[in-house]
Amino acid sequence: MWQFTETLGEGAYGEVVLAKNVNTNEFAAVKVIDINRLKGNDVVIRKEIDLHKLFRHENIIRFYGYKQQYSNYYLFLEYASGGELFDKIEPDVGMPEYLAQHYFKQVVAGMAYLHSLGVAHRDLKPENLLIANNNVLKICDFGLATLFRSQTTKEERKLTTYCGTAPYSSPEVWAKTPYRGEPVDVWSCGIILTAMLTGELPWDQPSYQNPEYKRWLDRDYYHNPWKKIDNMILNLLRRILIHDPGQRAKVNDIQSHRWISKVYPQDGTESDHQLLKRMAYSDPSEHLVHRMTRVVLAISFDETIYLLNRLFVHTGYTPKRTAGNQITVVTQDKRHTELIFKVNVFKIPDSKIMADFRLSKGDGIEFKRKFVEIRDRLVQLATAWSNGGGGSAYFNHSDTSSTLTAGNNSVNQLQEAMDT
Structure with a gap:
């Protein structure tokens, strides 16, 4: 029996999720493909499966098997714990x-x-x-x-x-x-x-x-x-x-x-090399949070959604609430090409909130550049809250993680910080 734990990525026809076998504690990446999105072009998935079955090489992700259930294909793949x-x-x-x-x-x-x-x-x-x-x-x-x-x-x-x-x-x-x-x-x-x-x-x-x-x-x-x-x-x-x-x-x-x-x-x-080797032997669910384009906040879910929307509007982006915990943002890169990314907000242990940024369309490097701009603005906000006595704030950043933790502030305080 497999339990889906984290979304690892998304594509045109579905998403890739991290799955844990509850009996063996083994992990696999599962590519979930929505048949409805294929619009009758199932041959695309069959071709991918048939090709992937051929591969046996250290530098090719392993294919374990697949199944079709209801309106989805499930492709079980080797899980690469170091990310993209x-x-x-x-x-x-x-x-x-x-x-x-x-x-x-x-x-x-x-x-x-x-x-x-x-x-x-x-x-x-x-x-x-x-x-x-x-x-x-x-x-x-x-x-x-x-x-x-x-x-x-x-x-x-x-x-x-x-x-x-x-x-x-x-x-x-x-x-x-x-x-x-x-x-x-x-x-x-x-x-x-x-x-x-x-x-x-x-x-x-x-x-x-x-x-x-x-x-x-x-x-x-x-x-x-x-x-x-x-x-x-x-x-x-x-x-x-x-x-x-x-x-x-x-x-x-x-x-x-x-x-x-x-x-x-x-x-x-x-x-x-040594860092990734050391990370490889830990629980995959523990170090997923260290992906660069994730931000951790010590404020409430509603405050996080509010803060992100305000930040996007102030930055000139077009945000849209596409799900209860998801904001889709449409903007352009420096070459004026459309860039779309999604922010999924969810609770994590220690009463914190994680905002997970993922590219949907456009240049990946430009997306990361946009994320850095957003992250830097959040640093300014955290500093403003800290100086205002609204709670402790700190920011940690390395080449593999970006984390903002801010103290508890009211929505009014957040708005005041945004407008400074």
Whole structure:
């Protein structure tokens, strides 16, 4: 018997929840797919299941099985306790080079395995890369994956479904021309590496009309994000992010590049590798709260909802109460592309409230940047409440968690703080 405990993420057709086996205390990630959202296109899910059954690799999330019940499919998957790679990327900063190298080598290894089976993922991005025990990276979400090469005849076919996430998509996919499977995944890996090293995406679309992409084609590397990147790594990216897929680096080219074999010295402090290894042996339900885009408040549920709504309105966002404990926010990113995220508010132990921010649509890095702005405003509010004598307040932040705890204040006090 399985008990659903936490929502880990959501997608176009449903959500992913953390499930605990009450008999064995084992954990699994369960992808719950609402058949009604498929609108008769059940073949999409059947294809994902059939492909996922093929995979047996350290850097691919394991598929345990599935069942169909009432109006839902339930896909039982390996639970990766370290969360998404996306959550390790600090906006405008990224992560240390040695850590980016550690993750990147595993992305490439997993991608190489998929390609050896004739499978293209077609939606590689930090949100679809999970961190499991011992800091092992796992590729997940095969909803857009497809076979580009026959397993019997070894004949390769051109693909004509133009899918994926725009900032990570290759030029040929964006231009809607028939394309080969392997080069589009290689391109996405280059964008992932850029995001890991710089905390930003180079462009929102790889088209000649995009000024950032045009600068890249003109070899203008004197602007962000490229000026943040070491020349050795930039050399690798120049081989990956080539407009012509026929000239683009192959997996072997990437794996043999000198940066991949570079050895980074470690200091005496606890590394992210050691931290994640230590976290991996704790109860998954305990360290989920350390995901960056969650905020903990020591105020009431109603005060939290009120405060969030006021904050969103003051910031110029459009909030809407879409459920009793959920606020959906619509805004735009810096490129004026629509950005939608949801905030679920619920009670946690010690009489505290958690506000869980999750991206629904748009650029993940931009979403995290927006979250940081919101978090910083909450810091100001907490300071104002503290200085006003309305209760104790403190804020703790690390690269893996952001937590605000504020003392008990009345709604009037909250409004007064908002207006300061």
